[in-house]
Amino acid sequence: MIGRWRKKKAERDSSIVVEGARKATGGRAKNRVLMTMAAFFGIYSIIGGRLVYLGMQNPDDSGGPASRVTASRPDIVDRNGEVLATDIKTASLFAEPRRIVDADEALEKISSVLPDLDYEQTYNKLKSGTGFVWLKRQLSPKQQNDIMQLGIPGIGFRTEKRRFYPGGPTASQILGLVNIDNQGIAGIEKYIDSQGLADLQASGLATERDLQPVKLSIDLRVQHIVRDEISAALTRYHAIAAGAVVLNVKTGEVLAMASVPDFDPNNPYNAQDKDRLNRMTGGLYEMGSTIKSFTTAMALDSGKVTLDSKFDASRPITIGRQTIRDFHGKGRVLTVPEVFIYSSNIGSAREADVVGVEGHREFLKRLGLLDRMSTELPEVARPTEPKVWKKVHSITAAFGHGFSTTPMQTAVGAAALMNGGYLMSPTFLPRTAEEALAGATKVVENKTSADMRYLYLLNATAPGGSGKRATVPGYRVGGKTGTAEKVVNGRYSSTVRFNAFVASFPMDDPQYIVLSIVDEPKPEKPGLPATAGMNAAPIVANIIRRSASLLGVKPEFSQENEATLVSYQ
Known part of the structure; x- marks a missing residue:
């Protein structure tokens, strides 16, 4: 009995021990599983966190070269809302040299798509071992797709912004340029940066949705006409350059301005060439007989001369070693209107002599011709003049030399x-007549202005007037030619010229100035002269003929040929 009890007790104790051992072993296994799971979870959490961290970092932080994301720029539009410049998205190619397995193979593949890469420079980049390097900025979609098909490890793309100019070279010298980082470096683009955009970009606030378009005073339709006409003239007259500007006389707004040769801002490889200069604001020239407009206005405004005054142009003027002659002299006394329409150097010199040397220089400064012009474009040249004005300087300046x-x-x-x-200072931004007058300076009397309007029209309509080839039926065009000899090897050359024509229309109530230039023109045909009346004036006529209706000027034929020549017998 006792034995049986002991046997059963031993069996119970044994089962308890086995059950306890089983429980102990199961608990340890569960702990191991939990620990293993926790370890794997921790490892993957670290890896995931690292990936998230790296994904949020700018590649610039990896020690490679600057790779700043290009900031947004506002659209530039013309006065009618037509887009002149805008941002488009483009892809740029970069490499992570630390991840490049075979630099030679990678370079060979990339060069098959981008053959213009600098081989040695790119190879050194790929072998540098750094974290980030640019290989090629602003790829075309096809280039991006072809490189993606190569499947090269360590190669990637970044989306950037690129400036696009829908009109190509049409308004290139007004709009200017941006650099590879979308920062303005010339023209209106540079002006926009100077007005606060650069600060917004630096602070990261130049976001596309917050930037309003910049509206210019330019009319794209007229701009196209101007560039088309001067481009044709460049070829027709075998010149080295040509240019023109259309200016609103009531507001000072520039409606169009161009000079050729120019450049394509979408591919500005030659933009820095010296012959691509914006000659209208950045070029300095002796403007020849167009300056006689100011000489005559000065004499009239002085009160010492009227339209009835007469000047002896029968003989040349000799002062020092200078002898002043007329190109097509009349050899007689001339009235003021005759001095103007016959473009008499002698008569103009005598007009300047009436005012005097100091008064002459003061008048030119008053008209803004001797000081650096103030406008939005940064490409503005500073005029040059004699250090000390003497009588000879005043005499030559009277007809646009010196x-x-x-x-x-x-x-x-x-x-x-x-x-x-x-x-009024010229502006490339919209401005009302009231705003223009508020900042304007009164420089001549109303009577002087009325007299000059009469003389401009007379020069285009009277027999012998040099502006006849600038006339456009119905639009009452008046103006003044300027044929200036250029200095070659320190001397004025009679065969190398800079020609200009300045016109206004409609002359009963002038709204616009159109000025054209032709640098070193040749005769259009053998036997023809290469004077301003033969080349610069027709450019103006063509521009007015094609653009007047776009500018809102209606033709009027009832007032044709109203001005008559005032001659001296």
Whole structure:
């Protein structure tokens, strides 16, 4: 009995021990599983966190070269809302040299798509071992797709912004350029940066949705006409350059401006060539007989001369070693209108002599011809003049020699002679007549302005007037030619010229100035002269003929040929 009890007790104790051992072993296994799971979870959490961290980092932080994401720029539009410049998205190619397995193979494959890469420079980049390097900025979609098909490890793309100009070279010298990082470096693009965009970009606030378009005073339709006409003239007259500007005389707004040769801002490989200069604001020239507009206005505004005054142009003027002659002299006394329409150097010199040397220089400064012009474009040249003005300088300046200014300043000064005597700084931004008058300077009397309007029209309509080839039926065009001899090897050359024509229309109430230039023109045909009346004036006529209706000027034929020649017998 006792034995049986002990046996059963031993069996119970044994089962308890086995059950306890089983429980102990099962608990340890469960702990191992949990620990293993926790370890794997921790490892993957670290890896995932690292990937998230790296994904949020700018590749610049990896020690490679600068790879700043290009910031947005506002659209630029013309006065009618037509887009002149805008941002488009483009892909740029970069490499992570630390991940490049075989630099030679990678370079060989990339070069098959981008053969213009600098082989040695790119190879050194791929072998540098750094974290990030740019290989090629602003790829085409096809280039991006072809490189993606190569499947090269360590190669990637970044989406950037690229400036696009729908009109190509049409307004290139107004709009200017941006660099590879979408920052303005010339023209209106640079002006926009100077007005605060660069600061917004630096602070990261230049986001596309917050930037309003920048509206210009330019009319794209007229701009196209201007560039088309000067491009044709460049070929027709075998010139080295040509240019033109259309200016609103009531507001100072520039409606169009161009000079050729120019460049394509979408592919500006030659933009820095010296012959691509914006000649209208950045070129300095002796403007020749167009300056006689200011000489005559100065004499009239002095009160010492009227339209009835007469000047002896029968003989050349000799001063020092200078002898002043007329190109097509009449050999007689001339009235003021005759001095103007016959473009008499002798008569102009005598007009300047009436005012005097100091008064002459003061008048040119008053008209803004001797100081650097103020406008939005940064490419503005500073006029040159004699260090000390003497009588000989005043005499030669009377017919446009001896000092240099820009064509745009000549157009601005002519606008003041047409609009009642108010000098307005030119602007490439929209401006009302009231705003323009508020910042204008009165430079000549109303009577002087009226007299000059009469003389401009007379020069285009009277027999012998040099502006006849600028006339456009119905639009009452008036103006003044300028044929200036250029200095070659320190001397004025009678065969190398800079020609210009400044016109205004409609002359009963002038609204616009159109000024054209032709640098070193040749005769259009053998036997023809290469004077301004033969080449610069027709450019103006063509521009007015094609653009007047776009500018809102209606033709009027009842007032044709109203001006008559005032001659001296």
